[in-house]
Amino acid sequence: MSNLRFHSPAPLTIGEQVPLSDNAMAHAVKVMRLKAGDTLTLFCGDGFDYQCALTNIEKKSAWVTVLGRTLVSNESALKIRLLQGISSGDRMDFTIQKAVELGVTDIYPIHTERSVTKLSGDRVEKRVEHWQGVAIAACEQSGRALVPVVHPPLTLVQWLVQHDTQTSLNILLNPVGAKKLAELPPPTGHIQLLIGPEGGLSANEIAAASQHHFQSIVLGPRILRTETAALTALASMQTVWGDF
Structure with a gap:
């Protein structure tokens, strides 16, 4: 028996x-030593989560039979799109x-x-594929059954032109922002x-975002690193408005 979960x-x-992906096969069979008849979960x-049983294991592949499925109800009520430099x-x-x-x-x-990292040509496609893999692995670990999409990179101006900002709550982290998160209306x-970015x-980018209805907020009196800022803001939103 196993509680392993793979995409x-x-x-x-x-x-x-269905065949297991190469990553799932390597971990389930080569690392965890599962045998035919052992169970695992796919999504x-x-x-949905799908309960599966290993039915056929070969040298370079493994197959499972899908036995049943269970609706996963752990998605946040907040629909948050992260625009990350x-x-x-x-x-x-x-x-x-x-x-x-x-x-x-x-x-x-x-x-x-x-942005210190500049992507162009084939590097863009490869990096997006890598980032999507990171998102999938995070879903495997966290139990999510809906996979967030990592979109191809855009400049901020390109994104602002292509997306609606009039019907959403648009938030910009800005050390000189005048509001705290709790002062904003619930989304x-x-x-x-x-x-x-770093x-x-x-x-100019702050001005462009402000012209498209982004509101500046602060998260305390200290300046946060880019990765800390994103995660602190997300956790704060889940605390104030979401499921924390």
Whole structure:
């Protein structure tokens, strides 16, 4: 028996046989030493967990039979879109991982004037694929059955032009902001949270966001690192308005 939980890139149907992904196969069979007849859980992003039994194990593949499914009801009532200024090194991975654990629905990597990491060409597709993998792994760990989408990077101006900011609560972390989170009205639709990279947003970017209905807020008297700022804001929203 096992309580292991893995993502399936393919849709799941009760009664069918499906192959495990390479990562799931390696962990379940090679690391955990599961045998035919042992059970595990798969999810494919449709909101359900699927109970499965290992039925066929080969040298480089493993198959399971889908036995049943259970609706997963752990999604936050808050629909938070994170607009994260692209940060360097492991910071972006850490931010995406923890943001998924804290309930975001979408992640938009944002090219900003002060972003240290610059992506172009094939690097963009590979990095987005990597970030999406980080989000999937966070869902495996946290029990979420709906997988947040990591979107292709845009500049802030491109994002503002392409998205509606009139019907959502738009929040910008700004050390010189005049409001605290608790002073904002409770959200009735989506929340769009904009976080700058290591060097913060430029004055031009703050002005552009403000023109598109983003409100500046502060999270205490101390200046937070980019990864700390995003996670502190998300946890604060879940505390004030959400399910904490």
